[in-house]
Amino acid sequence: MLEWIFPTETVGIVLLSLWGILIGASLLVRALGPKLSENATAELKDRTSTWWWIVALLTLAFALGQTATVIVFALISYLALKEYFTALPIRRADRAVLLLAYLTVPVQYAFVEMGAYGFFAIFIPVYAFLLLAFGLVLAGETAGFIRSVGILHWGLVLTVYNLSHLAFLLTLGEAEGVPLEGFGLLLFALIVVQANDVLQYIWGKLLGRRKILPAVSPGKTWEGFALGGISAVALAYGLAPVLTPFTGPHAILIGAGLAITGFIGDVTLSAVKRDLGIKDMGNVLPGHGGYLDRLDSLTLSAPLFFHFTRYFYGG
C-alpha cells in the first residue's frame, strides 16, 4: 500500500519510522518538561516541532516524486543562499551580480533534474565562478573586490553546489543491474548526517569534557565528537541494508566519513558566524536558528556521499 504513495515501500516504512521517532521524542519532551528549566523545555519543544515540519516537508516531497523533491531542494538552496547573503557584508556594487548568483539555482537544479552530470559538476565551480567574478569586475568597484568575490563564491558552493549533490542522487539511476534507489540513498544520507549532529550533541552534553575547537565552537568536545561519531557509524551500519545497496564495510566507511564531514561542515559555519559576531544565521527555524544552521553539516557530507556512491556503485 505504501508503494502507492512513496517511491518504494522501504522508503515509506523508514519515513513512517521517522514519524514514530518524532512522536516518541515529543512524548519524551513532554515527560521531561516539569523536570527541566523553563528555557530548556522551551528550546527542546521548539527543536522538536521544527523537526516535525522538516520531516513533514520531506515526506510530502518524496510522495510527490522526483521532480517535486528536486524543486524542494532548489527552494532550500535559494532560501539558504538568501540567508547567507543577508548575513554577510555586501557592497552596493555587488547587488546586480548577486541577482545573477540567485539565478544559478534554477540552472543548477535543471542540470540535476536532467541528470546532466558534466554540466552539474562544472557549472558552478568553473563557469559561474569566473563569470560572476567578471560581473563584479564590470561593476567597477575595486575596493573590497577580493572579499566580495570570496563571499560570493563561498556562498554559492556552500548553499547551491554542495546541496545539489544530494538531489542528484535521485537521478543516479541504474548501473549494472543494481538498481540504485535514489530516494533510499537520499534518505539514508539525511538521516545519518542529521542523526550524527544530534548524537554528537547529546554525547557532548552527557560526557563532554575536552574541547576540540574552543576558539571556534565552544560547545564541541572530543567526547561528543568521538562517541557521537561512533553512534552514527552504528546507525549507518544498521540502516544501510534497508535503504542502500552498501555492503557492511562500505556502510561503516561512509558512516565514519559522514560523521567527520558533518562535524567539519558544522564548525566551518561556526567560524563564519564567529567572524560575523552572530550566534545564528537567522531565526527562521525555532530552536535551531536559520536554514544554514540546519544545513551546515550537509554541505561537505553531500558531495562526499554522492561521490562515494557513484564511485563504488556506479550510475
Added chain:
Amino acid sequence: MDMFWRQMLFAVLIRPVLWFAIGLRVRNRKGLPAAGPAIVVANHNSHLDTLVLLALAPFRALPLYRPAAAADHFLKPGFVGWAARTVLRIIPIDRSGIGAEKALAPVCDAVERGEVVVLFPEGSRGEPESLARFRRGIALLVQKYPCVPVVPVFLHGLGRAMPRGTPLFVPFFCDVAVGGPMRLSDLPGDEVPDALARAVTALGEGLNVGWHEGATGGESVTKDPHSPDRGKKNPFADEGQA
C-alpha cells in the same frame, strides 16, 4: 479597482511574491492595527516599505490602510500613478510648500474617517539603515488627535533589497519590528518627532539578526575593522539625499 479584487491581488500575488522574494521576518505582527483610526509610523528606506506594510496588515483591515505619499512623485500618469492610487491607495501629500497644515489636511480627513494612516516622518527615503530627523507633521497630527494611537514600526533591510536610485530588486531577508501603540499627546509638540524617532530606533535595536553593516538608526559608519568600508559612510549610501 474593486475592493474585492484589491484584496485578492494582495492575497494571491503580492503577499506570496513578497514572502518568496524577501522572506519577511516580523516581530509582533499583531501590533499592526486591525481597526481605525490609527497612525502607523515607520522609517523609510525603499519604495518597498509601503508595499510591505500593506502586505503585513491584517487582511480584513487592509481597506482601511492609507499610506501618505508625495503627490508630485506618485501621481504620475501611467502605471506608477495607477498603482499608487488603486493598489496602494495613497493619500497624496502636496509638497509644493503650501504649509504643513494644508498639506496634512487629507491625512486628517482620513483619520476622521476612521482609517489607518501610514506615515514616513523622515520625509523621503534616506540613506539605507540610517534614520533622518522626523519632520513636524507627525507632531501636528498627534496634537490634533490625541486619542488616536500611534504605532511605531521599524523596517530593516528593504533599503538593501531595493535602495534609492535603482529598480533592481535583489532578494534579501528583511525584518520588521512592530511596537506597541503610543499616546504622545502629553508631550510638548516639538518633542513628539524625536520621541517617535527614538521609539522606532529602539525597535530596531531589538532585532538581532546577522546584520553586518550600519545596523540601526543613525549609525551609518561601518565599524568592522576588517571591512574595506571601514570609516566610510554606509557603503549603500552612495546617493545623496533628496
